[in-house]
Amino acid sequence: MDTEQTVAGARFVDPKVLARIGSLELLARTVVDGFINGMHKAPYLGVSTDFAEHRGYMPGDDIRFIDWRVFARTDRFYVKQFEADTNANFSVMLDVSRSMSFGSKELTKLDYGRYLAACLTYFCTKQRDRVGLITFDAEIVKRVPPSAKHLDVVLHELDRIEAGNPGSLERPLFRATEFFKRRGIIVVISDFYEDPSKAVNMLKPLSYGGNDLIVFQILDPAEIDFPYDEPTNFQDLETGQSMPVIPEKLREQYRQLVQEHIAALSKLCGENRIDYALFNTATPLDHALFKFLAMRQKLSRVR
Amino acid sequence: MGVLAPLFFLGLATLAVPVVIHMIQRERKEVTEFPSLMFIRKIPFHSFRRQRIRNWLLLILRCAAILLLLAAFSRPFFRAAALAAVTSTAREVVILLDRSYSMAYDDRWDQAKTAASDIVNQLGPDDRATVIVFDSGAEVGPRSTSDRASLLGLIGEAELGSESTRYGPALKLAEGIFRESNLPQLEAVLVSDFQRSGVESASGVNFPAGTVVTPIAVTGEAAPTENVSVAGVLFDREYFSGRERVSVAARVTNRGMDVVGSLDVSLAIDGREIETVITELPPNGSSTVNFAPVTIGDRPMTGSVRTQGDLLPTDDVFHFVVSPGQVVGVLIVGNERNVSASTLYLRRALGIGSGPAFSVTTTTVTDFDAGDLTGRKVVVLNDTPPPTGQAGARLEQFVSEGGGVLVVAGERSAWPPDGPDMLPGTLGSPLDRTGRGAGLGFVDYSHPIFELFSAPRSGDVTTARFFRYRLMEAAESATVLARFDDGNPALVERQLGNGRVLFWASTLDNFWNDLALKPVYLPFVHRVIEHLADYTASTPWVSAGQVLNLAAQRSVLAEAGLAEADLVAISPSGERIPISQGERAGFLTTAEQGIYEIHDAMTPSESPLTLAVNVDLAESDLTAIDPDELASALTGRVAGDRGDSPADGPARAFAPEDLERRQNVWWYLLVAVFVLFVAETVMSNRLSRTALNVD
Numbered sequence: 001m002d003t004e005q006t007v008a009g010a011r012f013v014d015p016k017v018l019a020r021i022g023s024l025e026l027l028a029r030t031v032v033d034g035f036i037n038g039m040h041k042a043p044y045l046g047v048s049t050d051f052a053e054h055r056g057y058m059p060g061d062d063i064r065f066i067d068w069r070v071f072a073r074t075d076r077f078y079v080k081q082f083e084a085d086t087n088a089n090f091s092v093m094l095d096v097s098r099s100m101s102f103g104s105k106e107l108t109k110l111d112y113g114r115y116l117a118a119c120l121t122y123f124c125t126k127q128r129d130r131v132g133l134i135t136f137d138a139e140i141v142k143r144v145p146p147s148a149k150h151l152d153v154v155l156h157e158l159d160r161i162e163a164g165n166p167g168s169l170e171r172p173l174f175r176a177t178e179f180f181k182r183r184g185i186i187v188v189i190s191d192f193y194e195d196p197s198k199a200v201n202m203l204k205p206l207s208y209g210g211n212d213l214i215v216f217q218i219l220d221p222a223e224i225d226f227p228y229d230e231p232t233n234f235q236d237l238e239t240g241q242s243m244p245v246i247p248e249k250l251r252e253q254y255r256q257l258v259q260e261h262i263a264a265l266s267k268l269c270g271e272n273r274i275d276y277a278l279f280n281t282a283t284p285l286d287h288a289l290f291k292f293l294a295m296r297q298k299l300s301r302v303r
Numbered sequence: 304m305g306v307l308a309p310l311f312f313l314g315l316a317t318l319a320v321p322v323v324i325h326m327i328q329r330e331r332k333e334v335t336e337f338p339s340l341m342f343i344r345k346i347p348f349h350s351f352r353r354q355r356i357r358n359w360l361l362l363i364l365r366c367a368a369i370l371l372l373l374a375a376f377s378r379p380f381f382r383a384a385a386l387a388a389v390t391s392t393a394r395e396v397v398i399l400l401d402r403s404y405s406m407a408y409d410d411r412w413d414q415a416k417t418a419a420s421d422i423v424n425q426l427g428p429d430d431r432a433t434v435i436v437f438d439s440g441a442e443v444g445p446r447s448t449s450d451r452a453s454l455l456g457l458i459g460e461a462e463l464g465s466e467s468t469r470y471g472p473a474l475k476l477a478e479g480i481f482r483e484s485n486l487p488q489l490e491a492v493l494v495s496d497f498q499r500s501g502v503e504s505a506s507g508v509n510f511p512a513g514t515v516v517t518p519i520a521v522t523g524e525a526a527p528t529e530n531v532s533v534a535g536v537l538f539d540r541e542y543f544s545g546r547e548r549v550s551v552a553a554r555v556t557n558r559g560m561d562v563v564g565s566l567d568v569s570l571a572i573d574g575r576e577i578e579t580v581i582t583e584l585p586p587n588g589s590s591t592v593n594f595a596p597v598t599i600g601d602r603p604m605t606g607s608v609r610t611q612g613d614l615l616p617t618d619d620v621f622h623f624v625v626s627p628g629q630v631v632g633v634l635i636v637g638n639e640r641n642v643s644a645s646t647l648y649l650r651r652a653l654g655i656g657s658g659p660a661f662s663v664t665t666t667t668v669t670d671f672d673a674g675d676l677t678g679r680k681v682v683v684l685n686d687t688p689p690p691t692g693q694a695g696a697r698l699e700q701f702v703s704e705g706g707g708v709l710v711v712a713g714e715r716s717a718w719p720p721d722g723p724d725m726l727p728g729t730l731g732s733p734l735d736r737t738g739r740g741a742g743l744g745f746v747d748y749s750h751p752i753f754e755l756f757s758a759p760r761s762g763d764v765t766t767a768r769f770f771r772y773r774l775m776e777a778a779e780s781a782t783v784l785a786r787f788d789d790g791n792p793a794l795v796e797r798q799l800g801n802g803r804v805l806f807w808a809s810t811l812d813n814f815w816n817d818l819a820l821k822p823v824y825l826p827f828v829h830r831v832i833e834h835l836a837d838y839t840a841s842t843p844w845v846s847a848g849q850v851l852n853l854a855a856q857r858s859v860l861a862e863a864g865l866a867e868a869d870l871v872a873i874s875p876s877g878e879r880i881p882i883s884q885g886e887r888a889g890f891l892t893t894a895e896q897g898i899y900e901i902h903d904a905m906t907p908s909e910s911p912l913t914l915a916v917n918v919d920l921a922e923s924d925l926t927a928i929d930p931d932e933l934a935s936a937l938t939g940r941v942a943g944d945r946g947d948s949p950a951d952g953p954a955r956a957f958a959p960e961d962l963e964r965r966q967n968v969w970w971y972l973l974v975a976v977f978v979l980f981v982a983e984t985v986m987s988n989r990l991s992r993t994a995l996n997v998d
Contacts, residue, residue: 099338
């Protein structure tokens with residue numbers, strides 16, 4: 001019996017992936033505020049079960065929060081403060097430039113990025129976060145503002161996007177800073193064909209508002225290993241320029257340059273408190289995502 | 304080793320082509336899309352421009368093919384091999400045997416054949432020889448053969464010809480044989496009587512360096528020049544008692560330095576001797592012998608004038624065909640007023656001449672009757688309108704059937720609408736030219752009418768002055784043969800069926816012009832009438848060796864009843880020569896002296912068309928050139944001399960072109976190139992297939 005999918009783009013939410021990462025939580029490593037109590041630590045002390053500290057009573061404080069036990073021992077009024085849990089803004093910035101359409105196997109980098117974005121969005125919706133989406137190439141192509149009800153819209157947009165134009169990080173990332181007035185989690189998914197220092201300089205403003213910035217670099221195995229043998233004309237998907245290439249003569253140099261690029265990007269991100277993860281499209285998404293989230297959860301305990 | 308065209312080695316630059324192809328061809332075969340060339344661009348450019356050459360064997364094959372191709376085009380040759388060939392003693396001998404009719408003098412022909420046979424018998428085992436038999440043309444037997452039997456057979460079967468000596472064609476043939484020969488020693492043996500008259504044609508012949516010319520003169524110690532010949536005949540026609548009589552006058556020449564006394568000269572007609580006249584010839588002079596008139600019949604008769612035999616009998620006889628005098632019937636149609644006066648000049652002009660004679664009848668247009676056209680070939684409408692009605696239609700039919708009409712303009716000329724449709728244009732009004740009058744501004748000298756006047760001092764038709772003429776607007780189908788100096792047509796021709804119509808825009812008397820008073824008037828009028836009558840003079844004789852186009856002589860064949868027949872010629876020796884078959888249909892080459900008879904191949908006639916053939920009398924002059932003089936002219940050295948080479952050294956100094964042509968190394972190189980390209984194709988296909996399988 002055929003079952004019709006009720007939500008466009010729901011195909012990107014792979015049950016296997018969700019099953020594997022379901023035990024994890026995408027927690028904001030920095031505090032974010034929200035209207036409803038959620039999974040993330042709020043920047044404010046509020047109503048929750050986690051005790052934070054005591055402070056002296058000030059006129060106007062709610063007398064419900066006076067710790068009567070302490071008053072009994074010290075004969076002074078102290079007020080108990082609790083850490084507030086709240087929902088977060090979760091935004092995915094997905095690179096849809098032409099280079100993302102590359103795929104040496106069945107799956108292109110853009111498809112991989114779509115799966116990744118969809119899974120994370122779904123995951124965040126489940127923990128009552130507001131989800132949004134920004135797609136960009138050299139400009140911002142589409143923006144879905146964060147909202148708790150925007151899962152369908154985000155999945156629909158992920159289903160519709162196509163890689164078309166040459167890409168650039170500078171302008172869309174700069175423009176995107178205007179959209180993140182409220183602190184939240186921002187995930188940037190791209191192949192990052194840019195100089196690492198420049199790329200990080202462009203990423204940094206996204207984290208200025210106290211946002212938790214996560215960078216996913218997606219690369220095809222062919223981009224990493226350069227497995228070509230026959231001398232051919234290589235054509236740049238972004239610019240359309242071509243040049244004769246004899247792979248065997250430059251394979252080693254190429255691999256070295258790519259590794260240097262990855263290492264530099266990773267190092268600079270770390271220095272700027274940006275989470276960085278390299279996703280190889282040859283690696284199953286659930287494995288990669290599980291590994292990343294597990295590492296992040298582990299690190300989030302360190303405050 | 305040397306090359307003839309070293310500039311072709313500039314093409315060595317093309318060797319870079321296969322190398323470049325091997326370096327870059329595979330990387331341009333397809334395009335691989337890649338997300339970004341950011342990292343590739345950072346790698347130094349030169350490091351991936353260089354390509355390791357994989358198929359060295361294929362590259363070597365291609366380079367070798369190009370190299371050999373260039374070498375072939377540069378036309379290489381080996382000097383060492385040539386030297387080895389030159390030091391051998393094999394000879395290329397060309398025997399040139401003169402068979403012109405002067406060789407019939409005494410026993411020269413037998414001497415010549417014996418000498419030629421001796422040369423063949425003296426050939427060495429490695430020698431090769433060619434026999435060329437020549438007179439004015441040349442025939443060559445088997446080329447460069449060592450088969451003595453065939454050479455001796457060719458000499459033994461050679462026969463004397465009837466043509467004169469021309470050394471040029473035979474020597475050119477020999478030169479070609481020498482140039483193609485790869486034997487080291489070249490020798491030309493010229494067996495001849497070395498007549499001076501044939502030497503002129505040898506200019507331009509230049510034997511290869513080192514060629515030895517051995518002249519063998521068959522004239523003895525001192526070449527005799529005594530020779531009497533009949534140089535030609537003249538006919539004087541007259542009518543006596545209604546019969547035509549011809550007086551034959553023969554011109555007899557003595558080429559010797561002594562007086563020839565009591566020489567019998569006889570005339571024979573149709574094989575029967577008519578008269579013998581005894582004459583005396585001065586030394587190196589000539590005399591004319593007149594024979595009594597002979598009455599001729601209705602058909603052509605063959606005749607000959609013969610002197611008593613001397614050592615060269617061939618030129619002692621002169622053959623001819625004497626035909627009954629041809630008469631062209633001309634009807635002059637004038638106006639009623641003064642037909643006699645206006646046709647005076649015309650009648651007087653046509654009354655003169657015997658080749659052809661003109662039978663002129665005069666009438667007026669009103670008296671003109673269709674019966675008047677019987678026996679006429681030309682009608683002259685002189686200053687009169689044309690006959691109309693039935694007479695006009697008959698006149699038009701007369702032209703269509705091959706007759707000719709000359710329309711002469713005048714005061715009373717007019718062409719009514721009901722006149723016959725034969726005028727070559729639209730007749731206009733008379734035009735007066737005052738002062739000195741008009742002249743002829745344009746004359747088509749290539750036309751048979753004016754061809755006679757084309758040579759210098761042959762009469763100038765433009766001296767006549769025309770004071771009045773009628774205008775005519777020539778039709779598109781008409782041809783204007785002459786125009787006045789103002790551009791108006793003077794003489795216009797129109798072809799109508801098988802006949803012709805000519806329009807003369809002025810009069811043929813001295814009323815409108817002074818042409819009738821000019822010396823050109825008589826030949827002009829004769830030519831006009833002969834052209835209209837399609838007259839062709841009978842040819843009493845032709846020279847031996849001449850090629851006749853019988854197909855073009857329709858009127859002659861028609862008179863003999865052979866117009867539609869398959870023709871066959873019977874030569875004086877009795878050989879049947881079909882004329883109407885093969886590639887040369889209609890052509891007859893007259894090789895023999897004497898009388899040729901031309902018959903219908905199916906039904907031989909008792910009175911065939913006859914053709915007299917006489918030898919070229921230039922050959923009668925037996926004055927000889929020094930054989931060594933001719934030999935040195937051909938080689939630039941004294942006869943028998945091989946040049947300045949030492950006697951035991953190389954006999955021939957080959958020019959590089961000769962060496963290259965003899966060796967033809969380029970041919971072998973091209974074969975090698977072909978083989979290499981085949982191997983390259985096979986190998987590259989196999990490599991491509993292997994590469995595909997691997998993929």
